Amino acid sequence: MEKSLKYCHNCFFILFALLISISSCSTQEKLYKKEFSKGEKKQLGKQFLAAVGAYYNQGIPQETFLIQEGLSHQPNSADLWRELGAPCIKRGFAKKSYEYYGKAVALDAENWQGWRGYLYLYFYRDYEKALLDFKATDLLTPDFVDYPQSTSVYFMRAICYLQMDSYDEAINFFDKHIKEELKAVEKEYLDPRVFLYKGIAYFKKGELATASSIFREGIENENEKNADLWFWLAKAESEQGNLSKALLALDNSEKQYLLGHFNERSYVEEFYQVYLSMIRDFRNELKK
Amino acid sequence: MKYFLGMAVAVSFFLIIQGNSFIAAENQSKVFDFLPKANLLKSGIVQKYYIHFDQEDEYNDVTTVVEYRSYQSVDQKILTSNTYDVAFDMIRSSKFEIIGNGLKTVSEIKYFPVPVPVKRNTVEYTILKPNYLDFQKEEQTHEISDGKKRWSRNQISLRDTTILDYPGMVVEGIYVTTSDNDSILKEEPYREIYLEGLGLFAAYFFSEEGTYHRELVEQIHLKDFFKLAAHETKRIGAIDIDKDEIISKDEDFKPCGDYIFEYYNGNSHDVFIGGKYAFKKTVFPLIDSALLFQESGYLTFRFVVNCKGQIGRLVTEMVDENFNETVFNKKTVDHLAGILLDLDSWKVNKFRGKEMDAYTYITFKFKDGKIIEILP
Structure with a gap:
């Protein structure tokens, strides 16, 4: 009897535990979570990418979370990693920019290595690293010239060489760039900076007459509307002892500058950017 | 012994009944059939939605x-019911009364959490017609106004459905936007699908610009x-x-406004009067080379230029030549920071013709203890 009671006691204890357990389960519902297929995840990565910029300003938490949501579906989306890097590069965060653009390059070198080269060149003035990326881009796409950030890789390689004092290499690449451009556009549509930088390469080489001639060619191509080309023509003429020509070129440079015809670039200073006070200082120097 | 066993069973049943009493009571209203489960509603549940927008254009891009x-x-x-954006900022807060088989709006407030140049006020709508939704009566009208426009939600039909083995209800109707002079600006059909125990599972909103498709992707406990x-x-x-x-x-130092722009939002690329040429001309003579050491990399100062041309909130970021985090000698950092803070030719940026506060940065690029570039 006593044994039976003990057995019964155990049964009730088990029943009690079971009921408690059921009660507890009823408050811990399994929550709904959609499982996405591989195809859906790929598509979602693209759709979140398309939403970036369309809904929120760059760099605000809303945009960051949206990109991260996309990356939760497509962690290997180079484009999404690059989007994370974009506000960092514009706002001076070198470490994060390098990290995010590095991921984009690792995942899709063909599309992003040239871009990173552009950033090394313009934002960090690191010509060696930029050249490595531009060379790699050329190897990845051997049959055509890449235009990361709408700028020809030939042109940017030329600037790298110019800044590294390898003037012949620079001129070689400026010429390659011009040849390539002229396949698609008339000479009058060539960017004035091509003449400017090629002229500067000759100037730095000490070939001043050639430099002057290239600056003049650029000025003519721009219908005289370029303060930078006039300024460098003034420098070349001055170096050749042609003071009156130099002063005349400086007057034109100032005039064009005040009309707003000068080179500049968003986010960063343009290479060899000319400023009004630079023009005036040089004139004062020449007049001494 | 009997007393103990009786108590145990009673306590157990009490616990179960306590947990489910909400469910039993709710069955009185159909509203609770088509909301998240009762015990979840009690503690608070959050539905995470993806909203896909299929634009009616030649590209057919979906965002x-x-x-x-x-x-x-x-x-x-x-x-x-509160609505939050992707960054968990509240954008809408609604309160409903559960009456019969429907929801009647008590209050509705719209928030603008994302900072923008022009401050936007919270909008508390006037509820003109409260019947937001009904799972029994097909035709319902709900209308709210912000004083300038009115938005009415006209429920037209109800029909049963089953999705993923969940019984559900499809609610269809038309949203009508009306101007303050009573002219109809837009008429946009909608379709909502409510599933038992899950609540709003999917919704479609057919606008002139394209179709918005809302889909439930996850449920999260409110506390989580x-x-x-x-x-x-x-x-x-x-x-x-x-x-x-x-x-x-x-x-x-004090910013002039609530919103601080970025240096590139305004009318000028330069942050210093005369541009980088003038900056270098001013700064280089002030640099004491004895306070620069054999270091290479990028020393960045980020700060605010306020609408009066004063600077403040100076912070640093330092990386080596390979963009790894590093620390420059404190004497160098303090020296350069001191120079920047003493300058008084910061250029005030303008946005839409008005002087504004702006974040900006200046990076000193070092090579073996020499400043070889000033960026950007």
């Missing part, structure tokens, strides 16, 4: 954004949602005066 919507009803009479919402993600580059290590004293 997707995230929205969270919380539901909570502690007394079976009032349902509160609040943990996610307590993130510290901020606008990239925003300088937090309480958390960031600000090296300027800022005794006399």
Whole structure:
């Protein structure tokens, strides 16, 4: 009897535990979570990418979370990693920019290595690293010239060489760039900076007459509307002892500058950017 | 012994009944059939939605954004529902009365959490017609106004459905936007699908610009949602005066407005009067080379130029030549920071013709202890 009671006691204890357990389960519902297929995840990565910029300003938490949501579906989306890097590069965060653009390059070198080269060149003035990326881009796409950030890789390689004092290499690449451009556009549509930088390469080489001639060619191509080309023509003429020509070129440079015809670039200073006070200082120097 | 066993069983049943009494009571209203489960509603549940927008254009691009919507009803009479954006900021707060088989709006407030140049006020709508939704009566009209426009939600039909083995209800109707002079601006059909135990599972909104498709992707307990919402993600580059290590004293520095732009938002690329040429001309003679050491890399100062041309909130970021974090000699950092803080030719940027506060940065690029570039 006593044994039976003990057995019964155990049964009730088990029943009690079971009921408690059921009660507890009823408050811990399994929550709904959609499982996405591989195809859906790929598509979602693209759709979140398309939403970036369309809904929120760059760099605000809303945009960051949206990109991260996309990356939760497509962690290997180079484009999404690059989007994370974009506000960092514009706002001076070198470490994060390098990290995010590095991921984009690792995942899709063909599309992003040239871009990173552009950033090394313009934002960090690191010509060696930029050249490595531009060379790699050329190897990845051997049959055509890449235009990361709408700028020809030939042109940017030329600037790298110019800044590294390898003037012949620079001129070689400026010429390659011009040849390539002229396949698609008339000479009058060539960017004035091509003449400017090629002229500067000759100037730095000490070939001043050639430099002057290239600056003049650029000025003519721009219908005289370029303060930078006039300024460098003034420098070349001055170096050749042609003071009156130099002063005349400086007057034109100032005039064009005040009309707003000068080179500049968003986010960063343009290479060899000319400023009004630079023009005036040089004139004062020449007049001494 | 009998007393003990009786108590055990009674306590167990009490616990079960306690947990489910909400469910039993709710069955009186169909509203509770088509909301998240009762016990979840009681403690608070958040539905995470993806909203896909399929634009009616030649590209057929689809964009997707995230929205969270919380539901909570502690007394079976009032349902509160808040909507949050992808960064967990509240954008809408609604309160409903549960009457019969429907929801009647008690209040509706719209928030604008994203900082913008022109401050936007919270909008508290006037409820003109409260019948938001009914799962029994097909035709319902709900109308709200912000004083300038009116938005009416005209429920037209109800029909049963089953999705993923969940019984559900399809609610269809038309949203009508009306101007203050009573002219109809837009008429946009909608379709909502409510599933038993899950609540709003999907919705379609057919606008002139394209179709919005809302889909439930996840449910999150309210307490877990609040943990996610307590993130510290901020606008990239925003300088937090309480958390960031600000090296300027800022005794006399104050931004002029609530919103600080980026240097590239305004009318000028230059942050210094005369541009970088003038900056270099001013700064280089002030640099004491004895305070520069054999270091290479990038020393960045990020700061605010206010609408009066004063600078403050100076913070640093330092990386080596390979963009790895590094620390420059404190004497160098203090020396250069001191030079920047003493300058008085900062250019005030303008946005839409008005002087504004702006974040900006200046990077000194070092090679073996020499400054070889000033960026950007």
